[in-house]
Structure formats: C-alpha cells, structure tokens
Amino acid sequence: MQRMIVLSGSHDVAIVKVPHVYTQVHISGRHNTLISAGSLGISDLRGAIGEEVDPLSQSDVPSLSRFLVDSLISKDRCRAGYLFDCDKNIQIVAADVRLERLWKIIRRFRSQARSEGMVCGSLDLSYIGVAAMWAEDIATDERRYAQGSPVAVAEAITGLITSKSIPQFEGARTGFPEHRQLCLALCGWKFTIETLEEECQELIERGQYYLAIVQAVLHGYKHIALNLLRSLIRSKTIPNIGLGALLASTEINEEQHEMCLWMEADAEDPALKALLTYLTTGDWRTVMKTTYLDSDYRIALGLKYLNDTELSGFLQGETARAVRNGDLEGILLTGLTEPAMDLLQTYINKTGDVQTAVLASAYANPRYIDxxxxxxxxxxxxxxxxxxxxxxxxxxxxxxxxxxxxxxxxxxxxxxxxxxxxxxxxxxxxxxxxxxxxxxxxxxxxxxxxxxxxxxxxxxxxxx
Structure with missing residues (x-):
C-alpha cells in the first residue's frame, strides 16, 4: 500500500491508502488531482481509495516538502512575470539550467517564425522541430495551410533556404542539403564569420571560455579558435595547458594523443573535455556519443557529419529518448507539435511543473495543434x-x-x-x-x- 494526498473537486483534502502501483495519468478535468511518489498527475480514484490515514508519517514528509517548495517557486516565477517573453523567462529561471535551455530553444523558434519567417507560399513551418523537418513529418492540419496553391514540404524548405539567404551545405554527402541547412538554422548554427565571432564573444562574456573555442572549431574555423585561445591565455583568464599546439597541428603524434587522453580525464569543464575528445580521435562522432555538449551542439554535429541513413536513425532515437524521459532539450527535436505534448506530459509527471509546460506549449496551442x-x-x-x-x-x-x-x-x-x-x-x-x-x-x-x-x-x- 502507498499513501496519497487527494485533492477533491470540493477542495477537501484527504490522506488515503491505495495499492502501490505506478501512477498513470488520465486526461480529464473532472477527475481528482493527486500526488504520488513525488509526481503530479490527474487520475480517476473511483474504486481505488482505501482507508484514510492521519497524520502523515515521516517517510511522507520529504515528498510533500518538495512539492510545497516547487509550488512556492512557481508562485515566485509567476509574480516575477514568467509568461511569454522568452528573454525575461530566461532571466527568471537562470538558476535552472534545463529551463534556461528550453527557453533559449523556444526563443530561437519564435525569432525564426516572426513576420512569417517560416512561411513559404501556403505552408507555415513555424515551431516545427529538427526531427519533423528532416523527415518532412508535417501534419496536414489546415492550421498550417493558407488559401492558395498547395506547397510540398520539400519545396517549402528549399524556398525558405533561398529567402533566408542560407549558404550551401558543407559536410557529409547527402541527398537533402537544404533540409540539413534549415535544421542547422533551428539549432542556432552560425552561417557567417561575423555572427560566429559575435557568438564566441558572448560566450566568453558569460564565462564559457572553452565553449567559445569549441564553437569556432566545430564550425571549421581553427584560426578563430587559436586567436580566442591566445587572447584568453595572455589575459590569464585560462591557464596555458598546451592546447594551442594541439589545435595548430593537422595531425597529432602518439605522445600528443596520450596527453589528450589524460588531460580529458582530468578536465572538469565539459566543453574542454569535448574538445580534447575531438582532438584525440579527429572525429566529431565520438563527441556526439558523450554528454559533454548540449543537445543543440550534438544535433548540429549529426547534421554536419552523419550520412542520411545514420542521421535519420540518430534523430529518431534521440527524439524517442527525449519524449520517454521528459527531457526539455528534446523540444528542439519535437518542436512545439504533438510529440512535444507527450514529452511535456512526461515532464509534468516527473516534476509537477505544470506552469512551464503550459507556457511553453501555449505558442502552438491552439494556433498549430489542438x-x-x-x-x-x-x-x-x-x-x-x-x-x-x-x-x-x-x-x-x-x-x-x-x-x-x-x-x-x-x-x-x-x-x-x-x-x-x-x-x-x-x-x-x-x-x-x-x-x-x-x-x-x-x-x-x-x-x-x-x-x-x-x-x-x-x-x-x-x-x-
């Protein structure tokens, strides 16, 4: 048996014993709301409620305390203006890395959709994620289509690449270069040296020194990475660990290879570990298999270096994992579409954070999905x-x-x-x-x- 807090529609509160089962969420506003095993969901308790228990045992207190603390956090965020301004939301949730990354992804989606920036002809591709864009898995809902001649998804993608002046794809051999470029744009890829240097400078100002160097290297501009590294070492911002010689080398020898391995093992900065992993193998695929970089970097690497078959498998696997785990970074893959609702449902089940889920999905409900x-x-x-x-x-x-x-x-x-x-x-x-x-x-x-x-x-x- 397990104890549950039951909040009924009449606002009565009861502590009850029910059989110990995994809580399933049933979508119905008429059913009761309960908290069980640290999760918040909506479930029909008819026929499942056992004897009432009073008071709470000590083993129940931590879960209740966490719920109350989370409720206070949500209240404070609401009072601070947690709503539909992505920049403001990023500031409000700055202490929570997961939420900060989520709002950066949504900010990018929203920026690209502004002024019909994701519309080509009669088709609107706003808030579509990387996985759906690559697979052309766009719902045929009338909400995405305006009156006029029908436009195929592939045709719309090509049209958007042209209208946004995105350059030709450079990377793995592919039959879908336009798809890859538009997906890279969704990941925040920088297509010019000017925007890349601006991004690197912003990372340095935020104290993410090694990530700025990684950003330059994975974009294929080692000379920018070397200039950044030299400047940071001269200003004594980071120590000189011999990284410059490794970056400047076209091919590392056995001694340098061994040095990269032990430096990677000792490094604490995830971006530095990612860079040393790449220098050790010379293959970004190795970095993709780690969690050293955020998902937008790893997905971008897949778009650059995996062949079409490998990329399809990679995106499908990552999307399924994100939905299954309620991983908010997976919104980059799902977009704000039906799979995102499944992902957010899992996130709510795990955290009880209805507030973030309803705000994040509000951009597309009911505009693009119902x-x-x-x-x-x-x-x-x-x-x-x-x-x-x-x-x-x-x-x-x-x-x-x-x-x-x-x-x-x-x-x-x-x-x-x-x-x-x-x-x-x-x-x-x-x-x-x-x-x-x-x-x-x-x-x-x-x-x-x-x-x-x-x-x-x-x-x-x-x-x-």
Whole structure:
C-alpha cells in the first residue's frame, strides 16, 4: 500500500491508502488531482481509495516538502512575470539550467517564425522541430495551410533556404542539403564569420571560455579558435595547458594523443573535455556519443557529419529518448507539435511543473495543434494562480495568449471574451474568472472597485 494526498473537486483534502502501483495519468478535468511518489498527475480514484490515514508519517514528509517548495517557486516565477517573453523567462529561471535551455530553444523558434519567417507560399513551418523537418513529418492540419496553391514540404524548405539567404551545405554527402541547412538554422548554427565571432564573444562574456573555442572549431574555423585561445591565455583568464599546439597541428603524434587522453580525464569543464575528445580521435562522432555538449551542439554535429541513413536513425532515437524521459532539450527535436505534448506530459509527471509546460506549449496551442491536454494544464495553472491571488498575472496570460492564438489573417482560434460583467448562477467558475481576467486587465471595471473584492463577489454569485 502507498499513501496519497487527494485533492477533491470540493477542495477537501484527504490522506488515503491505495495499492502501490505506478501512477498513470488520465486526461480529464473532472477527475481528482493527486500526488504520488513525488509526481503530479490527474487520475480517476473511483474504486481505488482505501482507508484514510492521519497524520502523515515521516517517510511522507520529504515528498510533500518538495512539492510545497516547487509550488512556492512557481508562485515566485509567476509574480516575477514568467509568461511569454522568452528573454525575461530566461532571466527568471537562470538558476535552472534545463529551463534556461528550453527557453533559449523556444526563443530561437519564435525569432525564426516572426513576420512569417517560416512561411513559404501556403505552408507555415513555424515551431516545427529538427526531427519533423528532416523527415518532412508535417501534419496536414489546415492550421498550417493558407488559401492558395498547395506547397510540398520539400519545396517549402528549399524556398525558405533561398529567402533566408542560407549558404550551401558543407559536410557529409547527402541527398537533402537544404533540409540539413534549415535544421542547422533551428539549432542556432552560425552561417557567417561575423555572427560566429559575435557568438564566441558572448560566450566568453558569460564565462564559457572553452565553449567559445569549441564553437569556432566545430564550425571549421581553427584560426578563430587559436586567436580566442591566445587572447584568453595572455589575459590569464585560462591557464596555458598546451592546447594551442594541439589545435595548430593537422595531425597529432602518439605522445600528443596520450596527453589528450589524460588531460580529458582530468578536465572538469565539459566543453574542454569535448574538445580534447575531438582532438584525440579527429572525429566529431565520438563527441556526439558523450554528454559533454548540449543537445543543440550534438544535433548540429549529426547534421554536419552523419550520412542520411545514420542521421535519420540518430534523430529518431534521440527524439524517442527525449519524449520517454521528459527531457526539455528534446523540444528542439519535437518542436512545439504533438510529440512535444507527450514529452511535456512526461515532464509534468516527473516534476509537477505544470506552469512551464503550459507556457511553453501555449505558442502552438491552439494556433498549430489542438490537444485537450493543454486545456487541462491551463485550467490547473489558472486554479494555481487563483490560490496565489495572482489575478492580474492570470489576466495578462489570457490577453497575451489571445494574441498568439490567431491565424495568418488575424482570425482568432478562441472565443471572444465578454465585454460586460454578467455573471449568473450556474456559469462555470473558470469561464467567469477568465471573463473577469480580461475585463480587469482592459480596465473595463471602475478603479473604485478592488480586484480582490470583484473576484470574491463573482465567486459568491457563481457558486453561492
């Protein structure tokens, strides 16, 4: 038997004993919410609830404590403006590397989609991930197509390469050079020396010295890497460990090979370990098999150096692993599409972080996909904001998401909010609260009224 905290629709809380099974998540807003084995999910407990247990045993306290701490973190992020501004989100979650990487990926997707930057003819490829782009696995949903002559995915990819002035592909022999170049762009690949040098300088300013050198080397510009290394050594920013001689060599001898091996074993910086691994073998494929570099670097290496068959297998395997593990970096592969919803569901099951999942997937729901899980997540998050009394934050969510949920012609995928306060008995509380959210943010309510009083009065009328 295991103990569970049960939060019922009537807001009653109970500690119950149920058979010890792996918690499965069932998508239904009408079922109860529970926490079991450190995970948050939605499950139907009918017929499974056993005797109530009170109080909590000491073994239950750590899981509950972690949940409460995570809830406080989510509340603080909400108050700080955690919403749809990717740059601001990156600052807010700076202490969490996983979330920081997620928002950098979404920022790149959003930047490329801005001003119809991922539209070719009648086809919109916005927020499509690397795996789907490579496999041309684009849903035939009408949301991605506008009126006009139909455009094949391959044709759209070629058109985008031309419109973005992306140069010809250089790397492994391939039958799909345009696909690789567009996928490299999704990974943040730098196609000019100027943008590469800017990126390297930004990495140095953030203290990622060896990653800046790796960036130059994997782009094929060893002379930039040597210049960066020389400057960092002269300024005593990093020690001189003989890396310059290794970089300058076209082929390392046996003694240098041995030196690379023990230096790699002793190195603590992951980027330095990746660079030494490459210098030891002369093959970036070896680096791809490690976790020294972030996924966007490893995926970019696959796009550059694997043949077509190997690349397809690599992307399929990495996507399946990311979805299975709820790895947020996998969003680069899945994009904000249906597989991303599966990935985020696993992430929620593991962490209980509904907040990040609903914000990240909001860019594509319902603009490009229509997944009922997003509505469930949003409802859960809105209820969290209700308990935090984050009324204005919730209103900003509603209004800003409405701006995202429009098609290329500006038509909304969502129902228009009401323009007057007209709450009657029997109206669902959530619908009434969303209407109030919009009115409060748009200042349709006189300033003499306090927002908290309006919400309390509305709740009384609706549920009284």
């Amino acid at each position: 997944d009922m899980r997003w509505d469930v997540w949003k409802g859960t998050y809105f209820e969290q904001m209700q308990t935090w009394r984050a009324f204005h934050e919730r209103a900003r969510f509603t209004v800003q998401h409405n701006a995202l949920a429009v098609d290329r012609d500006g038509r909304s995928y969502k129902q228009s909010p009401v323009t007057t306060i007209d709450i009657v008995r029997g109206v669902p509380i959530r619908a009434a609260m969303e209407s109030l959210d919009f009115l409060l943010l748009e200042k349709a309510v006189p300033h003499a009224y306090n927002a908290d009083d309006i919400y309390r009065a509305a709740l009384f009328v609706v549920s009284g």
